[in-house]
Amino acid sequence: MAKLPTGAPTLADVAERAGVSRQTVSNAVNNPDLLRPDTLARVQDAIEDLGYVPNRAARNLRTRASHLVGLRMNPAQEFTANAAMDRFTHSLVETSREAGYHVLLFSGEPQDPVAGYDDLLRSTAVDAFVVTDTYLGNPQAAWLRERRATFVAFGRPWDDPGATHPWVDVDGAAGTEIATRHLIERGHDRIAWIGWRKDSWIGEDRRAGWSRTLKAHGLSTTGMASRVEDTVHSGREASAVLLDEARPSAFVCASDTLAMGVLHTLAERGLHPGRDIAVVGFDDSQVAQVVQPGLTSVRQPLELVAVEVVKALEGLLGAPPVTNEGVMLTPTLAVRGSS
Amino acid sequence: MAKLPTGAPTLADVAERAGVSRQTVSNAVNNPDLLRPDTLARVQDAIEDLGYVPNRAARNLRTRASHLVGLRMNPAQEFTANAAMDRFTHSLVETSREAGYHVLLFSGEPQDPVAGYDDLLRSTAVDAFVVTDTYLGNPQAAWLRERRATFVAFGRPWDDPGATHPWVDVDGAAGTEIATRHLIERGHDRIAWIGWRKDSWIGEDRRAGWSRTLKAHGLSTTGMASRVEDTVHSGREASAVLLDEARPSAFVCASDTLAMGVLHTLAERGLHPGRDIAVVGFDDSQVAQVVQPGLTSVRQPLELVAVEVVKALEGLLGAPPVTNEGVMLTPTLAVRGSS
DNA sequence: TTGAAAGCGCTAACAC
DNA sequence: GTGTTAGCGCTTTCAA
Numbered sequence: 001m002a003k004l005p006t007g008a009p010t011l012a013d014v015a016e017r018a019g020v021s022r023q024t025v026s027n028a029v030n031n032p033d034l035l036r037p038d039t040l041a042r043v044q045d046a047i048e049d050l051g052y053v054p055n056r057a058a059r060n061l062r063t064r065a066s067h068l069v070g071l072r073m074n075p076a077q078e079f080t081a082n083a084a085m086d087r088f089t090h091s092l093v094e095t096s097r098e099a100g101y102h103v104l105l106f107s108g109e110p111q112d113p114v115a116g117y118d119d120l121l122r123s124t125a126v127d128a129f130v131v132t133d134t135y136l137g138n139p140q141a142a143w144l145r146e147r148r149a150t151f152v153a154f155g156r157p158w159d160d161p162g163a164t165h166p167w168v169d170v171d172g173a174a175g176t177e178i179a180t181r182h183l184i185e186r187g188h189d190r191i192a193w194i195g196w197r198k199d200s201w202i203g204e205d206r207r208a209g210w211s212r213t214l215k216a217h218g219l220s221t222t223g224m225a226s227r228v229e230d231t232v233h234s235g236r237e238a239s240a241v242l243l244d245e246a247r248p249s250a251f252v253c254a255s256d257t258l259a260m261g262v263l264h265t266l267a268e269r270g271l272h273p274g275r276d277i278a279v280v281g282f283d284d285s286q287v288a289q290v291v292q293p294g295l296t297s298v299r300q301p302l303e304l305v306a307v308e309v310v311k312a313l314e315g316l317l318g319a320p321p322v323t324n325e326g327v328m329l330t331p332t333l334a335v336r337g338s339s
Numbered sequence: 340m341a342k343l344p345t346g347a348p349t350l351a352d353v354a355e356r357a358g359v360s361r362q363t364v365s366n367a368v369n370n371p372d373l374l375r376p377d378t379l380a381r382v383q384d385a386i387e388d389l390g391y392v393p394n395r396a397a398r399n400l401r402t403r404a405s406h407l408v409g410l411r412m413n414p415a416q417e418f419t420a421n422a423a424m425d426r427f428t429h430s431l432v433e434t435s436r437e438a439g440y441h442v443l444l445f446s447g448e449p450q451d452p453v454a455g456y457d458d459l460l461r462s463t464a465v466d467a468f469v470v471t472d473t474y475l476g477n478p479q480a481a482w483l484r485e486r487r488a489t490f491v492a493f494g495r496p497w498d499d500p501g502a503t504h505p506w507v508d509v510d511g512a513a514g515t516e517i518a519t520r521h522l523i524e525r526g527h528d529r530i531a532w533i534g535w536r537k538d539s540w541i542g543e544d545r546r547a548g549w550s551r552t553l554k555a556h557g558l559s560t561t562g563m564a565s566r567v568e569d570t571v572h573s574g575r576e577a578s579a580v581l582l583d584e585a586r587p588s589a590f591v592c593a594s595d596t597l598a599m600g601v602l603h604t605l606a607e608r609g610l611h612p613g614r615d616i617a618v619v620g621f622d623d624s625q626v627a628q629v630v631q632p633g634l635t636s637v638r639q640p641l642e643l644v645a646v647e648v649v650k651a652l653e654g655l656l657g658a659p660p661v662t663n664e665g666v667m668l669t670p671t672l673a674v675r676g677s678s
Numbered sequence: 679t680t681g682a683a684a685g686c687g688c689t690a691a692c693a694c
Numbered sequence: 695g696t697g698t699t700a701g702c703g704c705t706t707t708c709a710a
Contacts, residue, residue, distance in 0.1 A: 007403075008461060010703060021681045026705060036679060053461035057405065058703035060396035061686050064346075068443070073432050083625065086425040093412050093444045097455075102464070104407070105432045105442040116436075122347060122392035125441070232629050260629045267631055286422065287626050290571050290599045292606055349687060360697045365689055375695060397687030400702050 009050040018046035029054060060124075068104045069096055069313065070126035072116055074133055083285050084300060085132060088154065091306035092130065099310050101127075113139050121149050128313055130154060134167075135202050141165050152312040154305055156326060158201035166316065168308040168327045172202055172282075175298035175331035176209030176252055179280040182296075182333055183250045184217055188278060192248035193225040194238045194258045203227075206254045206282065224248060228258070235261020243269070249277060250339070256281035256288045259295055263338070278339040294336025301329050348389040357385035368393060399463075407443045408435055408652065409465035411455055413472050423622050423639060424471060427493065430645035431469060438649050440466075452478045460488050467652050469493060473506075474541050480504050491651040493644055495665060497540035505655065507647040507666045511541055511621075514637035514670035515548030515591055518619040521635075521672055522589045523556055527617060531587035532564040533577045533597045542566075545593045545621065563587060567597070574600020582608070588616060589678070595620035595627045598634055602677070617678040633675025640668050 015022045020043060027034045028043040035043070046052075060066045071089065074082070093103050104126050108115030113133065117140065120126050127150060131140050134155030144151045145165055157163035183191050193210045196203030211221045223246045228234035235258035242248055243265065253259040259281030266273050273279050274293055281288050284299035308327045315322035354361045359382060366373045367382040374382070385391075399405045410428065413421070432442050443465050447454030452472065456479065459465050466489060470479050473494030483490045484504055496502035522530050532549045535542030550560045562585045567573035574597035581587055582604065592598040598620030605612050612618050613632055620627050623638035647666045654661035 008463065011705095012703080022703090023682080023705080024680060027680085030705080034679070039679080051461065053458060055400070055703050056462045056464045057396055057399035057403075058686090059705080061394070061400050061688085061702090062704045062706080064396075064686080066396065073429055083422070083425075086422075086428075089425075089444070090412055090446075093446050097446055102459075103444040105428070105444055107429075107432050107436055119392060120441075122390065123395045124347065125395045257629065264631050286624070287629055290596065290626055291630060292603050350689095351687080361687090362689075362698080363696055366696085369689080373695070378695075394687050397702090398689080400686090400704085401688045401690080403702075 008055070009052045010055070011052075013050055014043065014046045014052045017050060018043045064124065065127050065317075066125060067101050068126045069101050070104045070106060070117070070120050070129045071132070072129075073105055073107050074110065084283050084302065088132070088302040088305060091303045092309065095303075095306040095310045099314055101310070101313070103130075114143050117144065117149070121147060127317055128152070130309055130313070134158065135200070137201075138163075150313075150316050152309050152316070154309060156328075164323075164325065166312040166323055166325055166327075168305050168312065168329065170300045170305065170329050170331050172206040172331070173209030173212070175282065175300070175333075176206045176254075177213045178209075178331070178333045179252050179282075179296070179298055180210050180213035182335070183252065183278055183280065183339060184213070184219075186250075186278065186339065188250040189219055190246070190248045191219070191224065191250045191252060192239075192242045192246060193221070193252055193254075194235055194242070194262065195225070195227055195254035196230055197227050203254050210252050230255055230257055232257055232261045232264065235259065236264045237261070239265040240268075243277075251277070251279045253279070253281050256283050256285040256295060256297055259297070259338075260287060260291065263291065263295070273338040280333075280339055284334045288334070288336065292337075294338060296336045296339040297334050298331050299334045300331050304329050347394065348391045349394070350391075353382065353385045353389055353391045356389060357382045403463065404466050404656075405464060406440050407465045408440050409443045409445060409456070409459050409468045410471070411468075412444055412446050413449065422624050423641065427471070427641040427644060430642045431648065434642075434645040434649045438653055440649070440652070442469075453482050456483065456488070460486060466656055467491070469648055469652070473497065474539070476540075477502070489652075489655050491648050491655070493648060495667075503662075503664065505651040505662055505664060505666075507644050507651065507668065509639045509644065509668050509670050511545040511670075512548030512551070514621065514639070514672075515545045515593075516552045517548075517670070517672045518591050518621075518635070518637050519549050519552035521674070522591070522617055522619065522678060523552070523558075525589075525617065525678060527589040528558055529585070529587045530558070530563065530589045530591060531578075531581045531585060532560070532591055532593075533574055533581070533601065534564070534566055534593035535569055536566050542593050549591050569594055569596050571596055571600045571603065574598065575603045576600070578604040579607075582616075590616070590618045592618070592620050595622050595624040595634060595636055598636070598677075599626060599630065602630065602634070612677040619672075619678055623673045627673070627675065631676075633677060635675045635678040636673050637670050638673045639670050643668050 011022045011025050014025045106116045129151040131151050131153040134153050137159035153167040156167050156169040195207045214221050226238040228238045239262040251262045259279050262279050271277050281295050281297040284297040288295035288297040350361045350364050353364045445455045468490040470490050470492045473492050476498035492506040495506050495508040534546045553560050565577040567577045578601040590601045598618050601618050610616050620634050620636040623636040627634035627636040
């Protein structure tokens with residue numbers, strides 16, 4: 001009582017108070033079933049009284065684990081993609097907590113896909129990484145693998161389908177397929193596509209869902225597709241051209257950003273989304289939710305992605321390590337006024 | 340060459356290779372100017388050769404510092420506020436890195452403002468916190484202060500103006516004042532306000548900027564204000580009522596969400612934002628940027644907030660600790676088609 | 679079931 | 695300027 005805690009109480013303080021050795025306190029915390037019930041109770045009381053919490057640094061040093069998962073924030077990606085990543089980050093933090101992990105955020109030169117990883121890895125600051133920027137292929141994956149780093153990718157290994165690291169991804173083609181079928185069921189048979197440039201794997205994937213669904217229904221894709229930059233302006237121009245040349249009654253877009261461009265074109269022409277022309281976006285961003293009359297949009301199940309990522313992480317970090325290779329999740333469609 | 344590193348190289352490995360003591364290597368890393376140039380060069384070569392990076396856990400244990408800053412993610416706040424927080428988080432990560440800190444994300448029961456802080460604090464997992472949810476008053480601040488925790492608040496101590504902890508905030512009233520003046524300069528003299536319920540300090544602050552500016556210009560605020568929930572629907576209803584009863588030619592809103600509601604009402608009535616009725620939002624969200632014809636909006640300088648927060652953090656964590664009490668930043672106005 | 683000894687990798691304090 | 699000693703708080707042997 002006399003001794004005011006100089007800093008936080010340590011294992012030794014608890015041991016003294018409970019009249020046991022330090023080791024016994026350690027066991028009480030980490031392997032409680034090793035203790036006799038009455039000893040355990042006594043130690044737990046002492047822990048309670050002193051407000052003892054194990055020092056992380058000491059524990060980390062000893063166990064060579066930090067219970068931290070590194071996540072790199074990409075300074076600025078595509079517009080809606082960024083918002084989606086933030087949503088994923090929220091989910092990841094939540095899910096990680098339940099698994100006893102915290103998320104360490106870091107950043108690095110956007111140019112260098114590997115910046116920031118190295119230091120954290122070598123200084124053993126994190127136990128594992130969650131890699132999210134595989135949209136540009138995944139040099140990080142190969143790089144991390146080479147260094148025997150533990151990681152899970154959100155995003156499949158586009159450029160190397162034979163890669164053996166664990167990943168979780170959302171099936172973009174399935175998403176646009178759902179969107180396209182939704183439109184076909186609504187009676188549309190001239191459904192246009194506005195997507196990204198051909199060098200985007202994700203973009204080509206999403207496009208494939210649209211085209212294969214049209215073909216499966218015996219509908220033509222000829223002249224119905226456009227590949228542009230991911231900006232509102234591009235979506236607007238592309239939709240104007242398509243409306244003039246192909247006369248579609250509906251648009252499926254690779255992003256909400258492009259879909260907003262379509263809505264602009266419709267507004268200019270006095271056409272009403274949902275009534276005259278249907279529009280579907282991708283990512284279910286805030287924009288989709290608040291714009292008039294609501295933008296139907298493909299929604300990635302990012303909460304589930306986080307759950308699967310953490311599950312994979314736990315497998316990798318467990319003893320013995322368990323690797324489950326790839327998990328593909330299916331998106332849903334948030335139907336709103338625009339379709 | 341023969342000895343493949345069993346795990347990472349340590350200080351001792353470098354010392355041996357460079358033919359110096361461990362302490363000298365430590366100095367080479369942390370106080371290079373203590374060494375003779377040639378010794379330093381030799382040690383640095385060895386570090387380079389071995390790819391040595393100091394082990395964080397060991398360093399943390401010894402120095403009682405983690406170089407980690409804790410940031411709690413609020414599961415779900417008001418709609419646009421969440422996006423703003425994400426933007427702040429990005430800036431904070433970036434700025435922290437430059438100061439040698441990483442950001443540790445955690446979460447906690449939304450109900451309990453103090454959840455999650457305690458464990459990180461006592462386990463010395465973080466050196467400091469950045470507290471962002473002061474919009475509900477700041478029980479955390481008092482709580483953290485009591486526990487002698489180091490922290491900086493983003494958000495002033497609304498419920499306790501005498502609080503002495505460091506904080507950084509954006510002057511919401513100044514923001515709406517800029518917005519209102521902008522409208523007055525554009526020739527508007529009937530400017531309505533749509534804001535939040537009276538129990539929101541932030542909301543009242545933003546409202547004050549509007550009302551004081553009108554008064555300063557001899558314009559009336561009577562019947563021109565509405566206090567509602569922060570939803571698109573509420574903004575829409577409130578603006579409809581105001582249009583009918585007060586005939587404003589412009590709206591200033593406490594959020595982009597409310598402003599979107601106004602845009603919906605205008606669309607319903609065939610009125611054109613910017614041409615017939617001006618609208619200004621708050622937070623410069625993505626929505627403001629992509630909606631037709633662009634929503635003029637007050638933009639918080641979150642990058643600067645992050646810089647000031649980190650500056651304050653560095654002060655607090657320095658030796659000796661330096662406390663600079665409060666920093667107030669002024670927002671800017673992103674002018675777009677709606678005004 | 680509990681305790682004693684050793685050491686994770688680093689740096690603060692001091693001696694040389 | 696450089697080396698030696700000690701110890702941060704914890705957990706992993708292993709012995710009692």
